[in-house]
Amino acid sequence: MAGRPGGGFxxxxxxxGPVGSSPPGRAGGxxxxxxxxxxRRARRRRRNLEELEPTQLTAYVPSNAPVPDGEVIVERGxxxxxxxxxxNRSAGDVIRFLLLQGEMVTATQSLSDDMIxxxxxxxxxxxxxxxxxxxxxxxxxARYFEEDEEEEEEDLRPRPxxxxxxxxxxxxKTLLLDRIRQTDVVAGEAGGIxxxxxxxxxxxxxxxxxxxxxxxxxxxxxxxxxxxxVTDMVVLVVAADDGVMPQTLExxxxxxxxEVPIVVAVNKIDRADADPARVLQQIxxxxxxxxxWGGDTITVEVSALQGTxxxxxxxxxxxxxxxEEYRATxxxxxxxxxxxxxxxxxxxxxxxxxxxRGTLRVGDAVVAGSAWGKVKALIDDRGDQVKEALPSxxxxxxxxxxxxxxxDELRAAGDLTTARxxxxxxxxxxxxxxxxxxxxxxxxxxxxxxxxxxRGETATLNIVLKADVQGSLEAxxxxxxxxxxxxxxLSFVRRGVGGISENDITLAKASTATIIGFNVRPDRxxxxxxxxxxxxxxxxxxxxxxLEDIEAAMLGMLAPTYEExxxxxxxxRQVFRIPRVGPVxxxxxxxxxxxxxxKVRFLREGVIIWRGxxxxxxxxxxDVREVQAGFECGxxxxxxxxxxxxxxxxTFEEREIPRA
Ligand code: GDP
Numbered sequence: 001m002a003g004r005p006g007g008g009f010x011x012x013x014x015x016x017g018p019v020g021s022s023p024p025g026r027a028g029g030x031x032x033x034x035x036x037x038x039x040r041r042a043r044r045r046r047r048n049l050e051e052l053e054p055t056q057l058t059a060y061v062p063s064n065a066p067v068p069d070g071e072v073i074v075e076r077g078x079x080x081x082x083x084x085x086x087x088n089r090s091a092g093d094v095i096r097f098l099l100l101q102g103e104m105v106t107a108t109q110s111l112s113d114d115m116i117x118x119x120x121x122x123x124x125x126x127x128x129x130x131x132x133x134x135x136x137x138x139x140x141x142a143r144y145f146e147e148d149e150e151e152e153e154e155d156l157r158p159r160p161x162x163x164x165x166x167x168x169x170x171x172x173k174t175l176l177l178d179r180i181r182q183t184d185v186v187a188g189e190a191g192g193i194x195x196x197x198x199x200x201x202x203x204x205x206x207x208x209x210x211x212x213x214x215x216x217x218x219x220x221x222x223x224x225x226x227x228x229x230v231t232d233m234v235v236l237v238v239a240a241d242d243g244v245m246p247q248t249l250e251x252x253x254x255x256x257x258x259e260v261p262i263v264v265a266v267n268k269i270d271r272a273d274a275d276p277a278r279v280l281q282q283i284x285x286x287x288x289x290x291x292x293w294g295g296d297t298i299t300v301e302v303s304a305l306q307g308t309x310x311x312x313x314x315x316x317x318x319x320x321x322x323x324e325e326y327r328a329t330x331x332x333x334x335x336x337x338x339x340x341x342x343x344x345x346x347x348x349x350x351x352x353x354x355x356x357r358g359t360l361r362v363g364d365a366v367v368a369g370s371a372w373g374k375v376k377a378l379i380d381d382r383g384d385q386v387k388e389a390l391p392s393x394x395x396x397x398x399x400x401x402x403x404x405x406x407x408d409e410l411r412a413a414g415d416l417t418t419a420r421x422x423x424x425x426x427x428x429x430x431x432x433x434x435x436x437x438x439x440x441x442x443x444x445x446x447x448x449x450x451x452x453x454x455r456g457e458t459a460t461l462n463i464v465l466k467a468d469v470q471g472s473l474e475a476x477x478x479x480x481x482x483x484x485x486x487x488x489x490l491s492f493v494r495r496g497v498g499g500i501s502e503n504d505i506t507l508a509k510a511s512t513a514t515i516i517g518f519n520v521r522p523d524r525x526x527x528x529x530x531x532x533x534x535x536x537x538x539x540x541x542x543x544x545x546x547l548e549d550i551e552a553a554m555l556g557m558l559a560p561t562y563e564e565x566x567x568x569x570x571x572x573r574q575v576f577r578i579p580r581v582g583p584v585x586x587x588x589x590x591x592x593x594x595x596x597x598x599k600v601r602f603l604r605e606g607v608i609i610w611r612g613x614x615x616x617x618x619x620x621x622x623d624v625r626e627v628q629a630g631f632e633c634g635x636x637x638x639x640x641x642x643x644x645x646x647x648x649x650x651t652f653e654e655r656e657i658p659r660a
Contacts, residue, residue: 066088067088071128073142075129076131078116079091080109137425140418152329159327161232162230164212164233165234166234166251172239173237176265180310183310197396207321223407228407236265238265238267239267243278266300267304268305269301269309270303280292328356332357333411336360337407338351339471340472343497345644349401351368355389361388361389364413366413366419369409369423371403372416397410401423406470407474461488462508462514463490464516465477466496466516467518476518479546479547480547494513499523500515501522501526504526505526505537515530519540520606521608568592568598568650570627572648573588575645585637587634590648593629594626595617595651596616596617600613616636617635
């Protein structure tokens with residue numbers, strides 16, 4: 001986590017404080033957040049008078065005077081004059097107490113955390129220290145949401161368990177998630193039309209189960225790093241032919257840290273070289289002793305490929321959920337967590353949220369991080385619009401002012417003004433606390449990194465990171481952070497969702513940063529600017545490749561890279577659906593040439609939405625091999641359905657760049 005801005009926060013005036021607090025203005029004026037301009041002058045003059053009046057400071061309150069009940073929120077860096085009244089004492093009381101502890105402070109000097117806590121402890125008061133700017137937010141939360149905190153025992157109802165599938169790469173997480181989804185009777189009847197919103201719910205024999213369908217522990221950790229706990233149970237997938245691998249161990253650690261039960265799915269038992277007994281031994285060695293051996297870890301043998309053992313697995317998950325008694329009240333205003341969020345053309349900011357208590361309804365005013373708004377629509381995992389979402393139900397939410405961050409808490413706020421006030425208070429705090437650390441002036445680019453390390457210097461790799469969705473942005477950041485060593489630090493100059501823009505290049509140039517794109521691409525102008533500015537752009541579609549490269553660069557072993565040479569791009573003007581042929585995109589070739597059989601990517605606002613090859617290419621009615629810039633053409637696509645007007649089809653070739 002980024003540290004707070006260094007060196008005492010030259011006091012900012014408190015937000016129009018609680019009743020009984022001292023006037024907030026002070027020398028230096030500065031911010032005056034809750035400032036009321038017309039009164040300002042008068043206030044300042046009065047305060048100056050107060051300062052001249054020694055009696056004000058030495059007016060002591062009897063030491064047995066009561067202190068406020070409950071938690072008192074105090075901003076870090078408060079002065080004696082701020083702190084005293086909050087605890088029903090005078091500034092003089094604070095100063096005298098600290099003097100007795102050997103600390104000389106004036107009434108308008110910032111106090112350290114220790115001093116504040118010491119004084120509170122002396123009085124027996126309960127204080128919570130918050131960052132500057134957080135106070136307004138904490139007060140708002142307390143004011144508007146306090147009554148939501150109480151959960152009446154009799155309102156609690158069983159809710160579906162929320163399950164995350166984890167395990168080593170290629171052990172079958174994705175296939176298992178697909179198989180589980182297919183067990184849903186209702187989805188099956190509807191022709192299996194599903195929408196990937198980051199999570200889905202299955203109804204299996206009348207029991208609901210919620211699965212987070214971005215498998216892998218990166219997302220899981222990223223969530224937890226932000227204080228969000230969404231998952232109730234973890235299904236640990238271990239391939240029977242491969243056994244426990246490094247990421248299996250990592251997954252076990254993560255699940256343990258989150259204190260959630262682990263169910264082990266021993267997968268790929270269809271394979272001839274499968275050795276399930278060895279897997280059981282290996283997990284038992286890690287403290288997960290199988291039930292069959294007298295332990296309490298549920299293990300189930302499955303084949304995601306053949307679909308065997310899936311029912312058995314689901315049955316065990318339901319039994320476990322019954323034992324664990326997951327409950328929540330469907331009453332009251334909703335509270336939930338954002339799983340992922342991004343900007344979508346035509347829909348604006350969309351966020352997948354899992355409701356954790358209460359009921360989320362269309363029309364509710366909501367706030368998540370600094371995003372706020374009225375719920376315009378809720379879309380479930382089948383792509384259907386729904387009116388409300390109950391606990392444990394994942395939905396795509398439309399109507400927020402901006403995409404929130406994965407892991408942000410979502411709350412229904414009662415009315416839009418509250419949602420907005422809270423959202424804006426947070427935005428203000430994010431700005432004040434300067435979310436992004438300053439880029440290192442001596443930052444190295446990826447190619448130069450090793451040289452710098454070899455010179456014995458501490459190298460800092462400056463990175464501009466862009467990703468397709470908030471979830472992957474968090475996951476990539478989190479994974480990159482783990483690569484940091486004593487001699488190599490990472491500094492994120494910018495992190496953001498969306499395509500790589502000219503702005504990103506300019507920033508990278510100014511801060512000697514390398515641009516890393518995950519599932520996103522630079523547009524042509526950005527690419528050209530990068531070339532002339534000598535800014536390196538590295539794009540990836542697989543997280544392990546990305547991490548491998550960065551790690552290799554740290555070891556001075558950056559492998560030869562394949563440069564993707566963009567050979568042409570075309571803009572989609574119209575999409576035709578032709579019976580028996582499928583969709584054909586009517587396009588206009590903008591640059592280069594489009595060739596049949598070329599590798600393509602579809603870009604929507606710079607974000608990769610599909611990749612594959614061109615199956616047919618037509619000019620008017622004729623099949624052609626190539627269409628040059630400036631001409632229209634029809635591009636036939638094998639299996640991609642969701643192409644829209646304005647999307648860009650980019651063709652490319654891969655060429656190896658020899659390393660110097
Ligand atoms: P992930 O990286 O954990 O998500 O793994 P995937 O679900 O992508 O699976 C990796 C590979 O293993 C794919 O080629 C799958 O077809 C294959 N696979 C997954 N489950 C099974 C299984 O039960 N049996 C066999 N033989 N192959 C499987």
